[in-house]
Amino acid sequence: MHLPGLKLDLKGLPAPIPLSRGMVDAADWSAAALAVAECGGRLVALWGSDRRQGETGNFVISAAYAMQDGMIWLDLPLTGAQSGYPDISGIFSFAGRMQRATADLLGIHAENAADTRPWLNHGAWPVEHFPLRREVNGAACFDGRSLKDYPFVRVEGDGVHEIAVGPVHAGIIEPGHFRFSVVGEKVLRLEERLGYKHKGIEKRFEQLPASEGHRLAGRVSGDSTVAYAWAYCMALESAWNLQIPARASWLRALMLERERVANHLGDLGALGNDAAFSFGLAQFMCLKEDWLRLNKELFGHRFMMDKIIPGGVDVPLDAPLDAPGLARLVAQCELVEREVHQLRSIYDNHAGLQDRFITTGRVVPELAKQLGLTGFAARASGISHDLRVDFPISPYRELGVKAAFHRSGDVAARAKVRFEEILESLRLIRRMASGLPDGEQRVNPDKEMPAGFGAGRIEGWRGEIFVALEIGASDQGEQGNRILRCHCHDPSWQNWPVLEYAVIGNIVPDFPLINKSFNLSYSGPDL
């Protein structure tokens, strides 16, 4: 792997999805971003690390780029007193918020960035305090009195007024603040303010042994717990060059697809409900509940939390996950498939519902490409990225995945993609359940494993989930290897800014529908 016009010393990491890692200097940092953009690549994640050790070492800013033939992970060490790095939000617009988050957490800034407002720091900690730095142990308490007004961008004009929504909403959803500038019912501008769910997860990772990090990763965003745990384990296994048994990867994929189906079912119901078609909600919720109950029976947890562990899976080897159990899985898939076909024809033929869905919240393919839309929302806007297709690992390699693809980019297209992904996942689950390989389903890593870097990429239901992991040397004691830095990247980082564009020109009462059609995570990009 290489970038045209740049001499980079890239070293391949042993990962199921091709990945190279290398260092750049400040001059090459933005040149690399430009080269990636020019050859059709995209930025996946941007994060900072504190690699100071006493007098040596320094802060490092890292970026992960997705290319046609794999991923490139670039580190830029900030030497000496330098606390800034070149801004790349001009090349990848969504990098802006990641840069602002890094500034809040580590105190390293993108130089000459257009937007330098704080992002994650809402005043809960002082501006000169940086929670991710080595010397901070996370035990300090602040009175939170430094909470300041956040300067929203104001829209001026005749009849323009603002509507402030959240962070506390009338329904039971995650907290986020939305500031609409509207004329009458028409939205001129939407500005999001997120970061109400800061939990210090990235700091907590640094206090954990590497062999336990998967449990924390599985709690980054509860609706994607399988995807996060798998991405973390993939990162760990790539750092330690651990080969997992075939049965383990099949079971992991089985759980990932079940997670995808559960979320799509729930969201399709909620989409109907947001258009006051509560019939849809009741039917889809019924399907989802049965789905989750079978999860509980077969895997031991409704959301399959903590079922993916380093080296394999932690699910029963025999009953209830034996032949009769797998047969129940298949039978349930067939039942759900019939129901989903029926509900789909109800949704498709409902004039009132389609009137609300079609042309609402449109993200045209050009805009989607420019803003770096990712995940299933991108597949509804003419961008056909799907890790299961682009870099198929076992069992996707054997089974083959047909990615959904639509171009109209409105709520209707996102609903269509969800329907198609449910049906494709049901097919995959059936194939996986019938062809599940026998044998071991976990290997145990040794107590003392080497230090190193690893990365994992998984196509979660919302989009690509990426985990970058830096593991320290074993301390020869009880704990084994420690995590030096673990960055979990949620696709919502990319898609939240797109939502701001999707809603422009729509009317205010359509926002909940548009928002639900993306259903982004508030927790995932706020660690």
Next chain:
Amino acid sequence: MNLSGLLSQFLAIMAALLLAPLLTGWVNQWRAWLQNRSGPGLLQPYRMLRKLFIKESVVAESASPLFRMAPYVAFGCMLLSCAIIPTLSTDLPLSPAADAIALVGLFAMARVFMALAAMDIGTAFGSLGARREMLIGFLAEPALLSVLFTASLISQSTALTEIVENLAHRDFVLYPSLAFAGIAFCLVSFAENARVPVDNPTTHLELTMIHEALILEYSGRHLALIEWAISLKLFAYSCIGLALFFPWGIAEAQAPVALILAIPAMLFKLAIGGFLLALIETLCAKMRIFRVPEFLATAFLMAVIGMLTHFLLGS
């Protein structure tokens, strides 16, 4: 005014007060059943009212007396409307107090007070809801008036009791004008009572709310009165509909036996009406807010066609 008049007036008011929440519960129960859910039970609105009356009422610091007053005004308006609509009997001593035109005025007054109270607090949602509510109101009221005029033309009176007496107790005649008015009235009722497809009474999405946005800031007994007023309004509308288009079973003056028989007749008619409302609500999705003017324009047009039909057929 005599004793039987007082009795039928008293019965009409008590029936409205007591049965209105039951009608709401009935509609909600059918909505749940039609969605394959088990539903909260018929008595849920009463439990809700009891809970809200017991709870403390929290009022925003910036609230003016108008904010506290509005729930009582709204409740009073709805109660008076229920008192002048011939639900059980046409012998209502209060009915000379307000005719069909004043009835529309009563609904409008409640609406204006609720909208003012919503703006009084100064939250974005209150103003948003008030704006949308007035948009619907100014389109729905003329349509409702036209419906009532169509019925008035037949009986040459704007007093509701006389209209109903005329329709119910004369020889059976088919009025084509009333068919158009009936369609118009159904459309207006959905808009005025904040039901799907115009508004969604069960939504939790602040940005989509119309009527719910007005009452977001209310709690405790104020909210209880408003909820009760909403139930009364649905009851009043259902009764207007039944009185104008299915008036059979409503008692005349000096007819105590008919008055007793009028109660099961009304319950039967309301039960069917409530079921049909739930059915339509289940089948429909909420329309975009800018389709509401088209929807209500259709209602107005229908009502006007009803009036024209009356003159064309020279009845």
